[in-house]
Amino acid sequence: MRPRRVIFGLNSLLSRILWWHGVAVVFTAVAVSAGVYLFLDSTADHFQRETLRVHAESARKSLRLGLEGQVQLATSEHLTKLPRTFSLSVMDGGGRRLASSSPTAIVPTDRIPRGGAPTYFKRRSRSAIYSGYSMPVPFAGSTVWVVVVQNLEHPDYIVDDVLRQFFVYGLFIVLPLLLLLLVVDAWIVRRALGPVMDASTLVRTLHRQQLDVRIPEARLPSEVRPLASAVNAALNRVIESYRTQRDFTADAAHELRTPIALARMRVESVSEEALRSALKRDLDQLGRTVSQLLEIAELDGVLPAMDDTIDLRALAAETVSAIAPLVFRRRQSIALTGSETPVVVRGNAEMIARALKGLVENAVTHTPAGTAIEVDVQTNGILSVLDNGPGIKESEQELVFRRFWRGDRTTANSSGLGLAIVSRIAEAHGAKVSLRTRAGETVFAIRFPVQS
Template sequence: MKLWPRSLIARILLLELGAIVVVAVVLPMLLTWFLRTEARRVQHRNLTHQARAIAANLRIAGNRPVLHLPHDLARIYASPYDGRAFVIVDGGAQVVAASPDLEQVPWHHAPRGDRSASFRAGAFVGISLPVRAAGQPLWVIVTQDQAVPGAILDDVMHAFVRRFDPVLIAVLLLLPVINSLLIARLVFAVRAASHRAETIGAQTLEVRLEERGLPLEVVPLARATNDLLARLQASFRNQAEFVANVAHELRTPLAAHRLELDAVADPALRGRLRDSADRLAHVVAQLQDLATLEAVTRDRFVAFDAGELARSIVAEQAPSIFAGGQTIALDAPDAPVMIRGDRVLAGLALANLISNAGRHTPAGTHVRVELDADGTIAVRDDGPGIAASDPEQALQRYWRADHRRSDGAGLGLSIVRRIMEVHRGTLAVASRPGEGACFTLCFPLAGSGSTSRS
């Protein structure tokens, strides 16, 4: 069981609670450490200052040291309220001068060396300051009873607050920074899922959004999107299967119908019926092509020679072009032009363009197929051109320029464009009335890092 929740709100709350727990545990420890450190520092400073002030008031009278404290300093040691006391001793541990209640002060524990030294005895802390008076060594010993801190507490607290405030402010400022980093990390996960969703198309419906790493609140959306993709994928597959089945079922009665047409005695009627049967057969062929196209995936793509493909398709389409009274030629480089894609679909696109040129141009039109080294294949004709204000309209599904002459359902060019979308290539059209038309297929070259070109 994972302790780290997937919910964005739960993560933020858990982080806040964790921060509060950490602060609740660490803050008292820091307070105690700061307080003790500051208390010792202030005590040492104040005791040293007091010992020096007392030493500065030593006087020599008859070769003996005598202490004359000023009134304000004497008043500090006159009362035991603050727990302060002092004593001045000589080298023989004889008291030279002292404050009241000396017997309660453990001055005997004070070190008497050549340097100032601090000491601790029970609840007392003190400082031993060596001085010389009348040629003899003396020690000024000042103590503080920590059980009766008195006025020193204010000094300690003020000094402590000045040192602790920056730490407290830093901790408080750190919490929103941590929250921002956490939220940014979760937002990045959502953005990654969004970028993945943008790559899903009709040919990549098998891709699914990764639920791992997403906040719990976003997971239902990702799961619903994956379910939608699964339904779309099943719908596309069923549609393609249905179209393929319908086309397959129509082929047999159409073949029988064409055979029966030979028994029609009237030549004119037989010709009209045969034209209708040919148009219906062409529509069935386009439906089969469309079903094949929607089912293709890019894992079938391979590298192949566009020149060899163009030669085979031109040779395949030449008889029907010549039968219509047109001519056809191929202009391709001798060196191989390697492109990447599905060879069957690429051949279908080129065949559709050549067949389209043959069906929609009059006798005497010349059709020319041109292959360039950059992977583009152009199909040009010198016919009447496209009867549309915008040649791009001819690429729309079900558009037909001439219902009387068209034997299809307006699917041919839209199928070609769909094939180029699958290949991440482009289909361009250029035409002017009376100057012919040019359709250009632009395939990605094999081994190129580009996935599409314009």
């Protein structure tokens, strides 16, 4: 069996699986990175809110009235250790700053919410992003608001930077891992499709002599097994029909031989010479047709061994000598040209001789008297038969190897089987018949693999 090959075509099962899995991998990488990013961002936002609230509570506890009745923030260890990214301030209902840990306002007071409940907020200025916490506090008979603001763009604040870097670098870490998973998946799918590819290779390379070969279903995946079973059933039906047709042809040919032999004997009793000659010609043609039918049935059956070592030059010389009388009776000439040294090929000598004889007979039958026929053997294993007859029409060149096809159906000197037999013999030897024709020249050639 040939080595496994998995075809990566646009319509192949493997390419479709990998394409959709690749889309899923990219989507998963982005989704995982985005999901983790959102989770961490939400967690960081919660911690940030809690941090601001704790600072606001500490500031609320440190509120004091000064000697002149002004609001003050009492110095405490917590306030003195406040990070540089934070600022504290106390505001009244009109937005006036009553006390502050910073001489300048980080966020304009009109953008700070002052509601009846603690409020978390975020603001963006031209140069930075801020988050804050505004807490209403009853103090000295009125309500003031303790406001804690944090600069999120300050170098000391690294949480947002970490989150941004995680999303970028996390994507570049997760995506290669998922792509590696895609490569592993490709290997797994290829392994899984191995039996399917083996089955397709088996079917593709089936020869007409391998009539009993079927797709092995045991190793196939369960999803493909019904298809293989259906193909095997179809092969059974086709081969049964093929065998019935082949057996009918062989049986009919055998049954016709005896009546033809009896008719040949009885035709001798016909007294009229012209009628007797015409009947003999018709019976000879019928006999040739029956013989060719038997040959077709034989070639469609079990072929003989193809391992003879054959000198193509010697076989051609012998065949030309045997058929020369037929050629000369038709007032035609025949010559053997080409290599003067042995040309060694492997196959069945009798079948190759039969193919060569068929090509010569075809040239004799379809060319007029005075035609020159040439049998050529080349050292590269090409066996050719040339004639200088009228040639074959271009529209008919693809049809000449079909069984029972005849270019001129008004004549009864051909059954249309000769070239079909030649083509079948060439196929059995791993060769193919080629045709090159034009007005005044026709060349049939068979190229056999040469043995070194």
